[in-house]
Structures are given as structure tokens and as C-alpha cells.
Amino acid sequence: MLYLIFGINRRRFKFFKLKQTVKRKLYDKTHKNKSTKEQQVQFKDPKKAKLAKLLRNSSDFSARSNNEVKVIQTGEKTFDTIFKELENAEKFIHMQYYIIEEGEIFDKLYRLFKNKITQGVEIRVLYDAIGSYSLRKKIIKKFKEIGVKIYPILPLRFGSFIFTLNYRNHRKIIIIDGEVGFTGGVNISDKYIKPKDYLGIWDDTHLYIKGPVVDTLNRVFIKDYYFASDQELLLSDQYLPKIQDSGNVTVQIVAGGPDSDHPSIMQQYITMINLAEKYIYISNPYFIPNSAMLEALRIAALSGVNIKLLVPKKSDSWLAKHSMLSFFEELLFLGIEIYQQKDDFLHSKTIVMDGEIASVGSGNFDHRSFEHNFETNAIIYDKKIAESICKDFIEDCKKSIILDYKCYKNRPLKRKLSEGIARFFSPLL
Numbered sequence: 001m002l003y004l005i006f007g008i009n010r011r012r013f014k015f016f017k018l019k020q021t022v023k024r025k026l027y028d029k030t031h032k033n034k035s036t037k038e039q040q041v042q043f044k045d046p047k048k049a050k051l052a053k054l055l056r057n058s059s060d061f062s063a064r065s066n067n068e069v070k071v072i073q074t075g076e077k078t079f080d081t082i083f084k085e086l087e088n089a090e091k092f093i094h095m096q097y098y099i100i101e102e103g104e105i106f107d108k109l110y111r112l113f114k115n116k117i118t119q120g121v122e123i124r125v126l127y128d129a130i131g132s133y134s135l136r137k138k139i140i141k142k143f144k145e146i147g148v149k150i151y152p153i154l155p156l157r158f159g160s161f162i163f164t165l166n167y168r169n170h171r172k173i174i175i176i177d178g179e180v181g182f183t184g185g186v187n188i189s190d191k192y193i194k195p196k197d198y199l200g201i202w203d204d205t206h207l208y209i210k211g212p213v214v215d216t217l218n219r220v221f222i223k224d225y226y227f228a229s230d231q232e233l234l235l236s237d238q239y240l241p242k243i244q245d246s247g248n249v250t251v252q253i254v255a256g257g258p259d260s261d262h263p264s265i266m267q268q269y270i271t272m273i274n275l276a277e278k279y280i281y282i283s284n285p286y287f288i289p290n291s292a293m294l295e296a297l298r299i300a301a302l303s304g305v306n307i308k309l310l311v312p313k314k315s316d317s318w319l320a321k322h323s324m325l326s327f328f329e330e331l332l333f334l335g336i337e338i339y340q341q342k343d344d345f346l347h348s349k350t351i352v353m354d355g356e357i358a359s360v361g362s363g364n365f366d367h368r369s370f371e372h373n374f375e376t377n378a379i380i381y382d383k384k385i386a387e388s389i390c391k392d393f394i395e396d397c398k399k400s401i402i403l404d405y406k407c408y409k410n411r412p413l414k415r416k417l418s419e420g421i422a423r424f425f426s427p428l429l
Contacts (some may be wrong), residue, residue, distance in 0.1 A: 024259040027223060028060070031235060041065050041250050041381075047275045048357065048381050052252055054271055055379065058262040059254045061219075068247030069385055071360065072184075073392055075192025078206040079105055085180050085208075086112055090121040092239065094175040094221045096153075098131035098168065098362070102139060103190035110143070117147040125150040126228050128169045128220070131187075136213045151228040153374075167258045170373040171361050172206075173221050181214040183207055183253075183378055184360050185349050199314050200344035203396075205283075205389075207360050207378055211246035216253040220376055250381040256363070257374035265363040265377060266370035269351065270296045275355045279306035281393045287311050287324050288366040288426050294327070301334040308337045310396055312346035320366075321345045322422035325415075327343030332405040339400040346396075349377075350389055358386040367426065 040056075041063045043049035052063045072078045086093060093116065100106065113123050125143065129137060129152040143150045153169040174182040184206030186192055191202040209217070222234045234240075256264035273280055273296040280300065287309060289297065301307055309331065315321035328338055351359040361377025363369045380386065 008422040024223070026410065028099075028259075031223075031233075043381070045356070047354075051268075051271050051275060051357065052381070053381070055252055055254050055264065055268060058267050059256060059260070059264040061216045061253050061255065063250050063252035063379070063381060064211070064216065065250045066245035066247060067209055067213050067249045067251050069249045069251060069382070070208040070350065070390075071389060072206045072384060075186060075202065075204060078182075078184075078186050078204070079193065081208055082174060082182055083112065085176055085182075086116070086174075088180075089116055089121050089237065091177045092120075092124070092175075094173070094218065094225070095126050096169070096171050096221050096224060097124040097188050098128045098170045098172060098349060099187035099189055100125075100127045100132045100135055101187070101189040101191075102134070102136075105188055105190055106332045109188065113143070113148055117255065117292060117365060117423075118321065123148045124225055124229075126153050126169070126224055127151075128153050129155040130168055131170070149229065149232075151225070153228050168368075168373050169224060169257075170369065171215055171220070171224070171376045172362050173257075173376060175214060175218045175221055178218055178239060179210065179214060179243055181209045182361070182377055183209070183217060185347055187363055191345075195344075199316060200283050202347045203341065203344045205348040205350050205360050209251060209378070211249075211251075211268060212243045213251040213253060213378075215240060215243055216425060217376075219254065220255045224374070236369060249385065252284040252379040252381070254361070254363075254377045255375070256370075258372055263370050266290075266293065268359065268379070269293065269363075269365065272298060272351055272353050272357065273300050273305075276300055276305045278354045279308070280354075281308045281310070281350075281352045282365070282389060282397070283310040283346065283348045283393060284365045285312050285315070285345070285347050285349070286317075286320050286364040286366045286369075287327070288320065288364075289327060290367055290370065293365065294330075297331065297336065298334060301336055305354065306337075307335075308393070308397065309424045310339045310346065311395060313340040313342045313401065314345050316345070319422050319425055323426045326419035326423035326426075328403060329405075329408055332403060332408055338403045339397045340403065341400045342398060343399070346428060350393070352386050352390045352393060355387045355390055356383055357381055359387045360389070383387035391419045 056062045185204040186206045226233050254268050358380045359377050363375040363377050
């Protein structure tokens with residue numbers, strides 16, 4: 001029963017094609033953002049060119065140059081930056097999150113929205129029906145009463161229960177006036193600014209983006225909003241203005257989901273691993289690779305690529321944690337260095353490759369992010385930013401526990417059994 005609900009990749013079976021999937025594909029055919037020659041970046045580096053071409057073909061979005069990008073490493077700095085930019089909004093605010101929880105951040109957001117609507121700013125909010133299950137109806141009503149257009153994504157409804165339960169919208173996106181954007185791993189929750197349980201503060205990475213690639217991020221939101229609201233198609237110049245150049249960073253947005261023709265997030269990760277020549281550093285809270293990902297890591301490690309993996313020691317899911325641990329013996333045997341962050345809960349989803357290309361986003365290294373969830377990653381083709389993320393990664397590793405192959409191999413039998421049981425369910429995670 002669990003497999004029938006969670007395990008089947010319905011994208012591959014015509015029998016399981018449901019109305020919303022068909023409608024989303026029709027939307028792509030009708031409103032696809034066809035990249036012009038001016039929009040496509042001509043990379044001199046063959047590795048960057050290969051990755052960008054793959055992602056353009058699998059995810060439909062080209063790399064865009066002349067952006068300003070800031071990497072934000074803590075929850076406090078993330079929300080300080082977000083609220084500063086929200087205060088400057090003059091036309092509209094588009095916001096989409098997997099988790100929106102009540103608390104200090106939520107209350108501050110409500111007050112800001114109330115003030116902005118009196119100034120004539122349009123506000124649209126999307127939240128995942130499962131991820132934000134704690135969001136009470138009276139709170140949603142409170143938002144609507146002040147003029148916020150707020151909708152759940154994939155609510156549980158009779159007739160499409162299997163689809164809506166299994167496929168979640170895991171994206172974290174903010175667009176302000178079509179010019180400034182945010183994306184990454186941080187949700188709307190107090191977990192990122194103060195400890196709420198044994199996990200401590202959630203340690204995450206987020207991006208501030210200004211420039212032409214914000215148009216891509218906005219198009220991802222607009223498509224999801226159209227299907228959640230079933231009434232507004234925001235493709236006019238009012239919501240997709242021509243954006244001025246703002247910096248010298250090239251960025252590409254990768255949007256993947258069960259309605260995609262290709263598993264874009266998985267293909268992105270595998271390609272970055274395959275293209276690495278010196279090193280690849282991965283930070284992820286749910287590292288549960290499938291066979292294709294394992295093989296890519298195996299080939300890279302045996303080719304002499306230095307691979308470091310940073311994961312949390314604590315976890316919000318027993319099943320996910322032990323499933324992840326079940327892969328470590330093989331990875332350590334290959335020479336892959338594994339670090340466990342011991343203090344707070346690592347929630348960052350970052351990859352940095354050879355100090356040249358970096359990825360920050362919402363996509364985990366698991367079957368769910370590869371096949372079932374709607375995810376968004378930002379690929380940054382910039383040496384300075386890649387080296388900055390690499391430096392932060394190394395600092396986090398120094399404060400973490402490094403695993404030893406011999407010690408790990410001799411772990412108790414009871415633990416091995418727990419890991420084996422959890423790994424059995426890895427295709428569901």
C-alpha cells in the first residue's frame with residue numbers, strides 16, 4: 001500500500017496521468033519562455049557550456065548574465081535581508097514556500113503585508129498544503145481579509161488524493177516588483193532564528209538575486225500560481241517587466257517537478273559530479289542517493305576527484321536519518337570524506353564544484369526531490385561566489401565530526417539492522 005501511494009513514479013505511466021499534470025504540460029507548450037539568442041550566454045569554459053545546455057534542454061530556462069548575487073548563510077541575516085527588500089516593494093510581492101509557520105517571523109510578515117497593501121502593493125502567496133499543515137484556517141482568513149491573495153498548492157481533495165499527497169511543492173521563492181528575488185532552503189519559520197527543539201537552530205543557505213534571472217524565477221512562481229488560484233495568468237509586462245542589468249554574475253534557474261519531461265534536479269547533480277576534475281563539496285540534510293547518483297559518485301571518487309559530504313548528525317526524521325547512514329560505509333570505502341554537523345540542524349542544499357560552479361536551492365539528494373517534488377535550484381557560474389561557498393563549507397567541516405571507515409564498518413549490528421530497514425524505504429523518501 002505504501003509503495004502504491006508513494007513509490008510509483010507516475011510520470012512514466014500513462015495510466016496515472018492526472019488532469020493537473022496534463023494541464024501543466026499544456027501550459028508549457030502554450031506559454032513556454034523561448035530563449036532568444038540575446039538571452040543565451042556563450043560560455044568559453046566547455047564544462048559550464050555543457051551544464052548550461054543540459055539544464056536549458058531539461059528545465060527550459062537559459063543561463064542569464066549580468067546579475068547581482070549575495071549568498072546568505074544564517075536565518076537571521078536571511079530574514080533581515082528579506083524584510084529590508086520587502087519594505088522597498090512598490091508594485092507587487094510574489095511569495096511561495098513549502099513551510100509557512102506561525103511565530104515571530106510570521107507576525108512580522110503579516111504586519112508588513114498589511115502596511116504594503118495600504119500602499120497599493122499587490123501581494124500573492126502560495127503555500128504547500130502538507131508542508132504548511134499547521135497553518136490554521138482563521139490565519140489564512142486573516143490574510144485574505146487584508147487583501148492578500150493566498151492559495152494552497154496541491155490541497156488534498158477527493159479524486160486526486162494519491163497525486164496531491166505524494167507530490168509536494170518544495171520551492172522557496174520571493175519576487176519583489178519583478179526585479180529582486182530570493183531562493184534557497186529557508187522556509188518561513190522561527191526554526192531558523194531560535195532553537196525550538198533538540199535539533200537546535202536550522203542552519204541554511206539562501207540567495208539574494210537582482211537582475212535578469214529574476215524573470216526566470218518569477219515565471220516559475222507564475223506557473224504555480226496559475227494552477228493554485230485557477231484564475232490569474234500573470235504574463236503581462238506589468239508582472240514581467242524588462243529587467244536592467246545589475247551585476248556581472250551568470251545564474252541559471254533549474255525548476256524540476258513531476259510534470260517535467262526530465263528529472264532536472266537529478267540530472268543537474270549527476271552532471272556536476274561528472275564534470276568535476278579537482279573536487280566537489282556537497283552539503284545536504286537528506287543524502288539518500290539512488291543507483292544513478294551512487295554510480296556517478298563512485299566514478300568520480302575512483303577518478304581521483306576529492307569529494308566531501310556535509311550532513312547533519314541530528315535529523316527531524318528517524319527513517320531519513322538511518323536510510324542516509326546506510327550509504328556511508330560504501331562511500332567511506334571509496335575515500336569520500338563525510339562530516340556530520342553536530343551542533344545545529346544542517347538544512348543547506350549546496351554544491352560547489354572546482355571553485356567554479358555552485359548550486360544553492362531547495363533540492364535534496366533523495367528520490368523525492370528527484371521525482372516527486374517541485375524544486376528550484378540556482379546554478380551560479382561565478383568563481384568568486386563558488387569560492388566563498390567553498391570557504392564556508394570548509395569552516396563548517398572543521399566544526400563537525402569526520403567519520404572513519406574502520407570505525408564505521410565496526411558499528412553495532414543493531415544499528416546496521418536499523419539502517420537496512422530504513423534503506424528498504426529509501427525510494428519513498
